[in-house]
Amino acid sequence: VLWGGRFTSGPAETLKRFNDSFVFDHELFAEDVKGSIAWARELGRAGVLKAREASRLVAALGQLPPPTAEDLTQHEDVHSYVEARLFEALGPLAGKLHTGRSRNDQVATDLRLYLKACFGEAVEGVLALAATLARLAERHAATAMPGYTHAKRAVPITFGHWCLAYVEMLLRDGGRLRAAAARADECPLGSGALAGTPLPIDRRRLARDLGFARPTANSLDGVSDRDAAAEYLFAAALLLSHLSRLAEDLIFFTSDECGYAELSDAMATGSSRMPQKKNPDVLELVRGHAGRAVGELAGLLALLKGLPLAYDKDLQLDKEPVFRTRQTLAAALPAVTALLEGLTVKADRMLEAASDERLLATEVADALAASGVPFREAHERVGRQIAAGRPLAELGHPEALDVGRAVGKRKALGGTAPANVVREAKRALARIARLQGDGR
Numbered sequence: 001v002l003w004g005g006r007f008t009s010g011p012a013e014t015l016k017r018f019n020d021s022f023v024f025d026h027e028l029f030a031e032d033v034k035g036s037i038a039w040a041r042e043l044g045r046a047g048v049l050k051a052r053e054a055s056r057l058v059a060a061l062g063q064l065p066p067p068t069a070e071d072l073t074q075h076e077d078v079h080s081y082v083e084a085r086l087f088e089a090l091g092p093l094a095g096k097l098h099t100g101r102s103r104n105d106q107v108a109t110d111l112r113l114y115l116k117a118c119f120g121e122a123v124e125g126v127l128a129l130a131a132t133l134a135r136l137a138e139r140h141a142a143t144a145m146p147g148y149t150h151a152k153r154a155v156p157i158t159f160g161h162w163c164l165a166y167v168e169m170l171l172r173d174g175g176r177l178r179a180a181a182a183r184a185d186e187c188p189l190g191s192g193a194l195a196g197t198p199l200p201i202d203r204r205r206l207a208r209d210l211g212f213a214r215p216t217a218n219s220l221d222g223v224s225d226r227d228a229a230a231e232y233l234f235a236a237a238l239l240l241s242h243l244s245r246l247a248e249d250l251i252f253f254t255s256d257e258c259g260y261a262e263l264s265d266a267m268a269t270g271s272s273r274m275p276q277k278k279n280p281d282v283l284e285l286v287r288g289h290a291g292r293a294v295g296e297l298a299g300l301l302a303l304l305k306g307l308p309l310a311y312d313k314d315l316q317l318d319k320e321p322v323f324r325t326r327q328t329l330a331a332a333l334p335a336v337t338a339l340l341e342g343l344t345v346k347a348d349r350m351l352e353a354a355s356d357e358r359l360l361a362t363e364v365a366d367a368l369a370a371s372g373v374p375f376r377e378a379h380e381r382v383g384r385q386i387a388a389g390r391p392l393a394e395l396g397h398p399e400a401l402d403v404g405r406a407v408g409k410r411k412a413l414g415g416t417a418p419a420n421v422v423r424e425a426k427r428a429l430a431r432i433a434r435l436q437g438d439g440r
């Protein structure tokens, strides 16, 4: 262990089983090595280590073997693993690496580096999905379908407009992830255990070396702040909530009852018992994962809320929710994208459903109102006609019973008109391409 001096006996097996984190924090191996290389370099530049010592440490760190499955039960955490392997390579010199550093600023730095990758990856996945939806919107700018409120047929919309609603959500998700990444872009290394490092190191240079925008400003905050993890989990939970709503819509659209769209064979599943079934498991899993992601966020916030400054071991439990959420997004985003790429839109079924007279009741009431009938009275008249089960055509205004006209009229900004959908889809695609360029 890294802390044996004041102890006469070693840690009990039961302590180790509960206390050790290597079984999960090995995931931070690459980041831990990267942070240690930067620290060794900085110790060299600050004159704390001789130039030769620093370069031997840097070289050996670059060669360390990643942990094997067997290693995972043999070390306390990723930091002690790296130090143990370094000792095997260099002997006592390895013991100089930890000068002026604590595992507290080390793990905070590892996690920030790790989260940077998580944010970047999520933005990429979100933009790819948004692009797929925007292209689908372009193709179906004029495809009429029923729009719903309270899961009841309301007025006709275009399928393209439905697609673009999710593009808006995803663009906000992308922006949220990027903004959180920018806030997280600070380097805690050099905060020491809690009070700062006594060594004459240049934390600005160190931060730059590790690719951070700047160092954290306060050492107590630096070692105990987990906002970046919480913001990642929030952004992911909201993103997955959006995907879950999309999933819910698509489960309905592809149901036998609607038949507005059909899943590709490649993105659907079958039943072991009922030969006719083609099931939307991908969409249901997305809905399920959204619930779990909300739980991951709630769990981390509950863990953080009562912690006194600075480091407390509770913070060791901050990592698994981040790891799990990263895995979920990495699997869910491409799956939803592929599902949409393979979706067959049944425009004829959509139009048939959208041509249900009840969806045009509002149009007829509007037409009556335009001819001078007060809208309240027009509403009443149309409502009575429907209650009596009589055709709306009897009220005059046959032009109002045209689905294409009903959607085409909604061309004020933000409306479902095909002309709007084409324009907004192109705008979204241009914006997505710009954002994708930014990332590189």
Ligand code: ARG
Pocket (backbone or CB within 6 Å): 021, 025, 077, 103, 104, 107, 311, 313, 315, 316, 317
């Ligand atoms: N495994 C620990 C964690 O993940 C590393 C930091 C340990 N620090 C300490 N003071 N015990 O939080």
